[in-house]
Amino acid sequence: MEMKEFADLPLIDGHVHLDAPAGATKQAVDKLESFALEIIDRGRLSQMYLSSNYLGTYLKAKHAGRFYDGGEVPWSSTEVPWSSIGADVPDWREYLDGLMACGIDGIGEMGSKPALKEKFRPLSDDFYKDFWRYCESHQVPVLCHVADPEEFWDEASAPQWAKDRGWVYYGGEFPKKEELYSDLESILCHYPDISMVLAHFYFLSADLERSADFLDKHPKVSFDLTPGIELLYNISRKRDQWREFFIAYQDRILFGTDICDWQKSKAALDRIWVLRNFLESDEEFFTPRTADHLMTRYTEPFIGLALPGEVLKKIYAGNFQRIFGKQPRPVDTLCAADSCDKHGQEPLAALIRELA
Numbered sequence: 620m621e622m623k624e625f626a627d628l629p630l631i632d633g634h635v636h637l638d639a640p641a642g643a644t645k646q647a648v649d650k651l652e653s654f655a656l657e658i659i660d661r662g663r664l665s666q667m668y669l670s671s672n673y674l675g676t677y678l679k680a681k682h683a684g685r686f687y688d689g690g691e692v693p694w695s696s697t698e699v700p701w702s703s704i705g706a707d708v709p710d711w712r713e714y715l716d717g718l719m720a721c722g723i724d725g726i727g728e729m730g731s732k733p734a735l736k737e738k739f740r741p742l743s744d745d746f747y748k749d750f751w752r753y754c755e756s757h758q759v760p761v762l763c764h765v766a767d768p769e770e771f772w773d774e775a776s777a778p779q780w781a782k783d784r785g786w787v788y789y790g791g792e793f794p795k796k797e798e799l800y801s802d803l804e805s806i807l808c809h810y811p812d813i814s815m816v817l818a819h820f821y822f823l824s825a826d827l828e829r830s831a832d833f834l835d836k837h838p839k840v841s842f843d844l845t846p847g848i849e850l851l852y853n854i855s856r857k858r859d860q861w862r863e864f865f866i867a868y869q870d871r872i873l874f875g876t877d878i879c880d881w882q883k884s885k886a887a888l889d890r891i892w893v894l895r896n897f898l899e900s901d902e903e904f905f906t907p908r909t910a911d912h913l914m915t916r917y918t919e920p921f922i923g924l925a926l927p928g929e930v931l932k933k934i935y936a937g938n939f940q941r942i943f944g945k946q947p948r949p950v951d952t953l954c955a956a957d958s959c960d961k962h963g964q965e966p967l968a969a970l971i972r973e974l975a
């Protein structure tokens with residue numbers, strides 16, 4: 620199908636990264652802003668949820684209703700002390716109260732990717748204890764990445780692009796995929812009322828039964844469809860069973876692309892196209908030539924699920940809105956500008972003040 624043939628439905632991309640490094644200049648911010656607006660427009664998105672270190676706060680204040688903002692929290696492999704918080708164990712209440720006052724809609728993407736054992740801190744570490752407690756008691760949803768595709772632990776099957784990025788875990792002492800899963804399980808047992816979206820289908824797309832058991836066991840947890848394009852490939856190999864799964868768990872699956880600002884806009888749009896074609900058509904198709912290099916080229920095709928409109932509606936927007944809010948929360952511009960100043964984002968602070 621072509622982009623213009625896809626269903627005319629609200630579509631929220633729940634997983635986008637725009638990197639606004641500390642001290643990002645106005646010129647850099649303008650560039651990221653026009654990239655985001657172009658993708659929303661040409662990708663037929665109604666809204667985007669951004670992980671972007673306060674850039675999302677600015678964009679959401681400037682373009683009311685178009686952006687959701689994910690507050691930044693360190694990934695488990697980040698060195699302590701985490702510079703933005705500046706303490707070995709942060710005062711989570713103060714930090715998260717500050718983010719909430721700025722108007723964030725959720726936390727993350729954050730999570731745990733494998734790191735060498737001496738650098739690795741589990742999500743169940745004391746460091747995060749008050750973070751999880753806060754998210755549960757204040758009902759702040761968390762977009763969380765746990766583990767990676769299983770082939771990254773295996774030298775023979777890891778794709779070259781993962782090797783090039785150092786996302787491989789076979790040389791040296793890395794936590795195993797199952798250790799990362801038990802780490803998360805212990806959090807979900809301690810804080811069962813946390814609203815969590817696990818990115819990349821929780822890397823469980825090779826195991827339909829386990830995915831179903833996991834979602835049954837944790838009713839407040841959902842999966843997003845962000846590639847990890849291996850998930851489309853795995854699902855295509857058992858397409859009919861997975862189609863039933865998508866219908867049965869239609870309330871627990873969210874649309875997301877992992878669009879990043881280093882991608883060309885065509886490549887970013889390809890991510891939207893691949894996912895929509897997979898969900899809406901029954902076509903056999905391959906990764907487009909123009910897609911970015913993280914979108915592995917397989918020799919067997921993806922096979923579309925041709926899901927009913929009612930299911931698409933939930934995956935595209937309804938589930939996201941239930942978890943993160945029907946509309947983005949309003950930004951308190953003065954409070955947001957002060958927070959930007961505190962966290963090394965002075966140029967962004969000045970831009971936000973202009974909107975006040």
Ligand SMILES: [Zn+2]
Pocket residue numbers: 634636728818877
């Ligand atoms: Zn991501």
